[in-house]
Amino acid sequence: SQKIEQNSEALNIQEGKTATLTCNYTNYSPAYLQWYRQDPGRGPVFLLLIRENEKEKRKERLKVTFDTTLKQSLFHITASQPADSATYLCSTNAGNNRKLIWGLGTSLAVNP
Amino acid sequence: DAGVIQSPRHEVTEMGQEVTLRCKPISGHNSLFWYRQTMMRGLELLIYFNNNVPIDDSGMPEDRFSAKMPNASFSTLKIQPSEPRDSAVYFCASSLDTYGYTFGSGTRLTVV
Numbered sequence: 001s002q003k004i005e006q007n008s009e010a011l012n013i014q015e016g017k018t019a020t021l022t023c024n025y026t027n028y029s030p031a032y033l034q035w036y037r038q039d040p041g042r043g044p045v046f047l048l049l050i051r052e053n054e055k056e057k058r059k060e061r062l063k064v065t066f067d068t069t070l071k072q073s074l075f076h077i078t079a080s081q082p083a084d085s086a087t088y089l090c091s092t093n094a095g096n097n098r099k100l101i102w103g104l105g106t107s108l109a110v111n112p
Numbered sequence: 113d114a115g116v117i118q119s120p121r122h123e124v125t126e127m128g129q130e131v132t133l134r135c136k137p138i139s140g141h142n143s144l145f146w147y148r149q150t151m152m153r154g155l156e157l158l159i160y161f162n163n164n165v166p167i168d169d170s171g172m173p174e175d176r177f178s179a180k181m182p183n184a185s186f187s188t189l190k191i192q193p194s195e196p197r198d199s200a201v202y203f204c205a206s207s208l209d210t211y212g213y214t215f216g217s218g219t220r221l222t223v224v
Contacts, residue, residue: 034211043116043203043215044155089155098143098210099168102155 002027004090006103014111019077021106023090030092033073038087080110118204118216125223130192133219137206146179146189147203194223
């Protein structure tokens, strides 16, 4: 069955640098991958979606890539700010329905 | 729009008691999802409704869990009887499209 794997180690970077988070899927190429942000005590917030036929998607300082050869999506935050500190979750559909499967998330800390 | 509204925010109950979690989705959204989040397992889909009809409840752990959606603006998740292993954060989410879910702030359930 399809699984989503994200780096469990927290990522610490300096303000102004680019943060890069990784999401790997284990089985078939999904129709799309989604990225969400979750702050402590809050629900996840949708950020970006990238489809299988898209190589790259951008939104302001955010960029997502989708590499079907590597079975991987990368999530980049350029010019990172302390306010970007949060846990970032990757998810995708599990087959031909609206059931999503999720990675455990990667914690990002941007230090001033 | 007030977003997805969940209540209560926190619930502490004794083992064996009945627990009812409530959710008001965003008006106009046609799908509603109940998730459970733990550190070890991350986000797990319990059940989802489309147009108030349960579509997939394969994630419901056992018969102690039940969910209803009597109308488009209200859903409940009930656990009876509750057990310590049910302790987790329970999220409700709603959506109109296949992606871009809007999550509530969650209910932190502690069963002692």
